[in-house]
Amino acid sequence: xxxxxxxxxxxxxxxxxxxxxxxxxxxxxHPEVKAxxxxxxxxxxxxxxxxxxxxxxxxxxxxxxTDQIVSGSFASxxxxxxxILTYLADRNQNPKRYVWKCQGGRNFAKNPACP
Numbered sequence: 198x199x200x201x202x203x204x205x206x207x208x209x210x211x212x213x214x215x216x217x218x219x220x221x222x223x224x225x226x227h228p229e230v231k232a233x234x235x236x237x238x239x240x241x242x243x244x245x246x247x248x249x250x251x252x253x254x255x256x257x258x259x260x261x262x263t264d265q266i267v268s269g270s271f272a273s274x275x276x277x278x279x280x281i282l283t284y285l286a287d288r289n290q291n292p293k294r295y296v297w298k299c300q301g302g303r304n305f306a307k308n309p310a311c312p
Contacts (some may be wrong), residue, residue, distance in 0.1 A: 212239075215239055215240050217243065219243070220245050220253060221244050239274065257295055262281065288292075
């Protein structure tokens with residue numbers, strides 16, 4: 198099945214448990230994924246809470262991109278694409294790694310969806 202971890206790629210022994218963290222996107226809970234997981238008991242899925250995009254650094258990147266380029270409307274798709282490419286080129290000149298720093302209780306207390 199495409200997209201499912203291959204046990205031999207990581208170098209982990211088959212005795213190790215592997216914990217996968219994913220958002221709540223429906224494809225992660227598809228019946229084929231569930232069936233595969235049922236056959237591979239060492240894989241454990243954990244889902245981030247709904248409305249907790251702050252846990253996902255890709256979401257953070259898109260927020261930064263949006264903040265930088267969306268300051269109005271665009272005359273064409275090409276103009277928007279050019280602005281995105283310029284942003285990426287500028288960012289790549291001085292790349293900064295996203296580092297997730299969670300202040301556990303404080304962040305979870307802000308999200309009523311968290312248990």
